[in-house]
Amino acid sequence: MSFDEWKPVLVSIGLSEDEVTPEATREEAGLDSLALMELSLVLRQRFGVVVTDEEMHEATTVAEVVELVDARRAG
DSSP states (O other), X not given: OOHHHHHHHHHHTTOOTTTOOTTSBHHHHTOOHHHXXXXXXXXXXXXXXXXXXXXXXXXXXXXHHHHHHHHHHHO
């Protein structure tokens, strides 16, 4: 999925639409530890994608989070 397709998912967990950009760091976008846990839950429930907390914390930008999730979805 493209970033534009993932953005509504990120906004649905409470992130600011204006701050969720591909180049934004996790911190700039508001992806703190709690938001990452919530995102992991949403990904598992909606898409059947399992991403560990450790993997989420390794991604430093929103684009890297999206790439990680896309890689998991691709198998």
